[in-house]
Amino acid sequence: xxxxxxxxxxxxxxxxxxxxxxxxxxxxxxxxxxxxxxxxxxxxxxxxxxxxxxxxxxxxxxxxxxxxxxxxxxxxxxxxxxxxxxxxxxxxxxxxxxxxxxxxxxxxxxxxxxxxxxxxxxxxxxxxxxxxxxxxxxxxxxxxxxxxxxxxxxxxxxxxxxxxxxxxxxxxxxxxxxxxxxxxxxxxxxxxxxxxxxxxxxxxxxxxxxxxxxxxxxxxxxxxxxxxxxxxxxxxxxxxxxxxxxxxxxxxxxx
Numbered sequence: 506x507x508x509x510x511x512x513x514x515x516x517x518x519x520x521x522x523x524x525x526x527x528x529x530x531x532x533x534x535x536x537x538x539x540x541x542x543x544x545x546x547x548x549x550x551x552x553x554x555x556x557x558x559x560x561x562x563x564x565x566x567x568x569x570x571x572x573x574x575x576x577x578x579x580x581x582x583x584x585x586x587x588x589x590x591x592x593x594x595x596x597x598x599x600x601x602x603x604x605x606x607x608x609x610x611x612x613x614x615x616x617x618x619x620x621x622x623x624x625x626x627x628x629x630x631x632x633x634x635x636x637x638x639x640x641x642x643x644x645x646x647x648x649x650x651x652x653x654x655x656x657x658x659x660x661x662x663x664x665x666x667x668x669x670x671x672x673x674x675x676x677x678x679x680x681x682x683x684x685x686x687x688x689x690x691x692x693x694x695x696x697x698x699x700x701x702x703x704x705x706x707x708x709x710x711x712x713x714x715x716x717x718x719x720x721x722x723x724x725x726x727x728x729x730x731x732x733x734x735x736x737x738x739x740x741x742x743x744x745x746x747x748x749x750x751x752x753x754x755x756x757x758x759x760x
Contacts, residue, residue, distance in 0.1 A: 513540075514559045515572065516558065517533070517555075518557070520629065522617060523615060524553075526555065527554065527555065531667040531669070532619065532671075534550070534697065535668060537572060537582035538667065538697055544699040544700075545584060545587065545698045547585035547696045548580060548694065548696075549693065550694065551579055553691075554574075555574065558574070560579065561573045567584075585696060586698075587741055589741050591728035591736065592712070592728075593734075594710060594730040594736075595641070595643075597710060599638055600638075600645040600647045600710040603635070603636040603637060603638045603644060604635070604636050604647060606636035607635065608636065608637070608676065608679060608756050609623060609634065614751050615751070618672065620633050620671070621633055621634055621672040628651060634646050635677070635713050643677060643712055643714035644673060646673070646710070647711075648669060648709045649706065649708050650709070654705060655704065655705035666699065666703055667695060670695070671695065674740070674741075675690070675692070675751060677713035677727075679756040689746065689750040689752055690746055690747065692744055693743050693744065695743070696742075697739075697740045700738055701737045703738065707731065708732050709732075711727065711729055712729075713726070713727045723753070724741065727740040
């Protein structure tokens with residue numbers, strides 16, 4: 506999606522939900538990155554973004570963008586150059602084995618999530634299931650973007666790359682949460698660096714890894730590699746601790 510007008514309207518279909526009746530946070534971040542036309546962007550999510558409702562997308566000075574529901578600011582984005590150092594990639598075989606250990610198979614807080622929801626069929630959801638990698642502090646999953654997820658030139662937009670990262674990062678936090686944690690989190694910020702075009706039909710490996718807690722938030726990273734270990738994109742996420750959201754402790758209960 507490319508937007509050139511100073512103000513446009515956006516309607517996020519219910520298909521692109523994360524939690525019920527809420528747009529997927531990573532998808533929203535990628536939507537704003539696409540609106541800016543930026544390969545490197547920082548997005549802050551201020552409020553839950555509803556699906557099925559027309560929202561205003563406004564471009565501001567300095568290449569910034571805001572997503573609004575009436576006068577309520579939902580999200581904002583600006584060009585950035587985040588320094589993200591991903592760990593070494595895992596092999597496709599390791600990623601496939603990790604996906605079979607996806608903790609969501611045992612307990613999933615959002616089974617209709619467009620990225621990692623088990624109740625979404627192929628062609629409806631991305632069906633990326635990031636599971637723990639043996640001997641390493643990260644999660645991984647294979648991903649072959651479908652043709653219907655790409656533009657007319659076969660390229661997959663930032664919306665889906667960022668969405669894939671958001672789930673990988675959250676599951677990395679869940680898989681490596683401190684024992685007994687009762688923290689509930691929601692994605693409050695994402696940084697994204699797109700280094701190479703991601704194309705439909707090409708196999709990739711998605712990684713997610715925990716970074717640590719910073720004040721009232723948990724930080725995590727994500728990366729996308731091809732089968733040769735070439736880095737295609739990298740991201741970093743801030744998951745704010747709230748009174749509602751995804752329970753980090755479900756990993757211990759699912760294991």
